[in-house]
Amino acid sequence: MxxxxxxxxxxxxxxxxxxxxxxxxxxxxxxxxxxxxxxxxxxxxxxxxxxxxxxxxxxxxxxxxxxxxxxxxxxxxxxxxxxxxxxxxxxxxxxxxxxxxxxxxxxxxxxxxxxxxxxxxxxxxxxxxxxxxFGHWKSIPDYVRPYFQKRLTLIGPESTGKSYMADVLAAKFGGPYVPEYGRPYEKYRTTGDYRAEELHFIVDGHVAHRKTLSLKAGPILFEDTDPLLTAVWAEMLLGRSLPDLEARIELPDHYLLLDANAPWEEDPLRYYGTQEQRQKFFTKIKTKLDAFGASYTLISGNWAEREAQAIAVVKEMLKTPKMHGGADAQK
Missing domain, CATH: 3.40.50.620 (HUPs)
Structure with a gap:
């Protein structure tokens, strides 16, 4: 029965x-x-x-x-x-x-x-x-966490410490963090000029990874790059913007924009190593952030200064819960 x-x-x-x-x-x-x-x-x-x-x-x-x-x-x-x-x-x-x-x-x-x-x-x-x-984070089930979670995304030109900083912040405040999907894609792709669809593949992989890791992350989801930065990569690699890719951009709660004045480290997966190229890349990123009305903090200085600035931003974000508009406004 x-x-x-x-x-x-x-x-x-x-x-x-x-x-x-x-x-x-x-x-x-x-x-x-x-x-x-x-x-x-x-x-x-x-x-x-x-x-x-x-x-x-x-x-x-x-x-x-x-x-x-x-x-x-x-x-x-x-x-x-x-x-x-x-x-x-x-x-x-x-x-x-x-x-x-x-x-x-x-x-x-x-x-x-x-x-x-x-x-x-x-x-x-x-x-x-x-x-x-945030004070009851361990009591919140995985599927519920993204609703209350804030997202902090690190963006900037190559070799400015995005991955390093994401790892440091996740270790200090609770991880995991969302790694950049563009690097493994670049490592295993067929050589040759980039096609527009490949930038979409990168966004697909990154967003899928983010959705999975957000279920296990802490109150702040740390993210190394995002579709907005991929949209800037499209302009650098293809010489033109991709409106259909930009339509997929979902802004995080806040960005950390790392400036271009960090020491360059050679890496076979990197493209734009001259300071002129790096500054051009930075300017395009900042322009894109401003065009989308994104909230961001400029991170600069030596590594210790950058880390201190980033930690200060996270502490400020943790002071208040994520707010929801419309039918889900917090009361």
Missing amino acids: TTTGVILGKFMPPHEGHVALVRTASYLVDRLTIILSASDKDPISPSVRKNWMESLFPEAVVIVANNGTEPLPADSPDWGPIIRGFHPEAIDRVIGSEGYIVDLARALNAQHFILDPMWMAFPANSDEVREDP
């Missing part, structure tokens, strides 16, 4: 306590339905939360119950008929971590399972996570 179960919650956002709750529920039932309580006033939109829950728990059925302008309290007796409307089949078990599920289970003619009601295993709640996500 198939055992069915229901979990009710806002999951705004889901945290590791929720993950433990749902995983435990999966041992208690054969078919689990997650009812996501929502309202028009929620600081995180129901669609975002539904996507999180479906990504975290692909075997469960996730249903959004939007109650309009006002949120419906979890202990409201209205939840019984609402859940019945979504789940007309018999419900065997109601799982949760708070006492209100006793009455809910009774209304659904089901058995209640109250798990970790004192939150001893995972002492976190969604309000605290939302208010201070």
Whole structure:
């Protein structure tokens, strides 16, 4: 016989306590339905939360119950008929971590399972996570982290310390960081003049890598180059811009623009080694940043000075959580 179960919650956002709750529920039932309580006033939109829950728990059925302008309290007796409307089949078990599920289970003619009601295993709640996500980073599941994460991208001409700086910052503040995809692409490509499509391949590889590593990174995702810098590479290599590539640019929260006045280190994968070429490259990057209205800090000086400037920027970024506009404005 198939055992069915229901979990009710806002999951705004889901945290590791929720993950433990749902995983435990999966041992208690054969078919689990997650009812996501929502309202028009929620600081995180129901669609975002539904996507999180479906990504975290692909075997469960996730249903959004939007109650309009006002949120419906979890202990409201209205939840019984609402859940019945979504789940007309018999419900065997109601799982949760708070006492209100006793009455809910009774209304659904089901058995209640109250798990970790004192939150001893995972002492976190969604309000605290939302208010201070960086302070509760370990409580945020992988799929949820990019929503709260800030992205800091290092760009500049060749041999200005981008990779070195990304590694230093990730080691100090938590990594991994997103490495440049253009270098391995250059190392293994067929020799000859670059084609426009190759710059798109580089963007494809870089963005895919970024999306993967963002799930494991810290509150700040450090990134060595990005599609904006690839767009500048297109101008340098092809002598023209690529509007279709530039349409793919997603600005990070902030850039560190490393100036061209760093010692040149020979590398067979590098192209533009004269100071005149490096300055031209730098000017094109700065022009592109300004054209896109990007937020950036100029990093200059010797290596120790550059490192100190970069660390200061990161510390400033960590003072405030990432803000979301529109339906997901932080409240």
